[in-house]
Amino acid sequence: MPTLSRQYSSVWITLAIVLAIVFFFSLLWGAIVITPNEVFSSLANASSRETLSLNERIFLDIRFPRAVSCVLVGASLAMAGVLMQALFRNPIVEPGLIGTSSGAAFGASLYFVLGATLHFNAGVWTLPLAASAGGALATLAVFALSYRKEGGQSVIPLLLTGIAVNALCLSGVGLMSYLARDPQARSITFWNLGTLSGSSWNSVIIIGIALAVCFGFALRFAKSLNALAMGESEALHLGVNINKLKIGVVAVTVILVAVSTAFVGVISFVGLIVPHVLRLIKGSDNRYLLMGSALLGAIVLTLADLVARLLLAPAELPIGIVTSVVGVPVFVFLLRRNKHYF
Numbered sequence: 001m002p003t004l005s006r007q008y009s010s011v012w013i014t015l016a017i018v019l020a021i022v023f024f025f026s027l028l029w030g031a032i033v034i035t036p037n038e039v040f041s042s043l044a045n046a047s048s049r050e051t052l053s054l055n056e057r058i059f060l061d062i063r064f065p066r067a068v069s070c071v072l073v074g075a076s077l078a079m080a081g082v083l084m085q086a087l088f089r090n091p092i093v094e095p096g097l098i099g100t101s102s103g104a105a106f107g108a109s110l111y112f113v114l115g116a117t118l119h120f121n122a123g124v125w126t127l128p129l130a131a132s133a134g135g136a137l138a139t140l141a142v143f144a145l146s147y148r149k150e151g152g153q154s155v156i157p158l159l160l161t162g163i164a165v166n167a168l169c170l171s172g173v174g175l176m177s178y179l180a181r182d183p184q185a186r187s188i189t190f191w192n193l194g195t196l197s198g199s200s201w202n203s204v205i206i207i208g209i210a211l212a213v214c215f216g217f218a219l220r221f222a223k224s225l226n227a228l229a230m231g232e233s234e235a236l237h238l239g240v241n242i243n244k245l246k247i248g249v250v251a252v253t254v255i256l257v258a259v260s261t262a263f264v265g266v267i268s269f270v271g272l273i274v275p276h277v278l279r280l281i282k283g284s285d286n287r288y289l290l291m292g293s294a295l296l297g298a299i300v301l302t303l304a305d306l307v308a309r310l311l312l313a314p315a316e317l318p319i320g321i322v323t324s325v326v327g328v329p330v331f332v333f334l335l336r337r338n339k340h341y342f
Contacts, residue, residue, distance in 0.1 A: 078297025081271025107134020135258035194320025269327020
């Protein structure tokens with residue numbers, strides 16, 4: 001993509017520089033401030049942990065994986081938002097509105113409460129599998145219930161059905177919370193509020209693998225999604241297999257959101273805000289949006305995590321609260337710009 005790279009390289013380079021700066025500060029700031037010297041010395045002596053200070057161990061085992069998880073999750077959620085908005089040709093659609101996030105939370109809470117009873121255990125993959133299954137089933141339910149033979153998949157029925165399925169999944173989460181013992185109830189609360197405090201190198205590896213695979217597929221869908229922006233009939237004339245494209249995009253979106261939700265809980269509005277900001281900066285080519293959203297999504301979530309860590313330090317605010325406080329006004333702004341929704 002030489003032409004595309006030249007056209008958008010300035011945006012990508014700027015975002016990459018901002019991400020590097022924000023990422024570096026996220027390594028330093030928190031309940032405990034870690035100095036740059038401690039960062040570099042802990043990385044240099046990572047193989048001999050017995051010589052590390054307390055701050056250096058905190059950096060390697062807690063702060064560093066948390067910062068990397070933040071980048072990966074932010075990129076995943078923002079990319080999922082781009083894919084959903086491109087598929088439905090509407091800037092107010094995000095994965096959380098079509099049941100993926102709440103379904104993943106329900107799948108995770110079901111595992112927490114009934115996993116031992118059902119003998120469901122797949123090692124470190126157990127939680128991602130449970131969340132992915134919940135997210136996939138909820139999303140499929142939304143698509144099936146909102147589909148109309150005469151009109152196909154239209155946005156308004158999809159969003160209204162998404163509201164209903166979200167309510168059903170959240171009721172299921174509430175039921176699991178009621179049935180859960182104290183440790184299980186705390187874990188379920190974690191999903192509802194969202195936090196990166198439980199990040200580990202295992203979660204980084206799993207989220208990273210899911211993001212890398214899905215990013216490759218998403219880039220393959222980008223040209224077809226650009227054609228779809230002109231309408232389904234025009235896309236068909238250009239040789240796009242609409243049904244295959246829809247299945248592929250939804251599958252990638254579910255994996256991105258469900259795997260992220262499995263480790264950090266429900267984080268709303270990142271997939272809504274980021275693609276819209278990028279469109280305002282430099283157009284709506286999905287190849288540009290996917291690359292840019294990975295960078296800007298990582299920046300937004302890292303900044304939100306810094307706010308969550310520092311605002312009530314040494315206590316920590318759930319990151320889902322921070323993204324919702326910012327995301328709700330943006331969502332209302334988008335609705336107000338699209339007058340035909342009122």
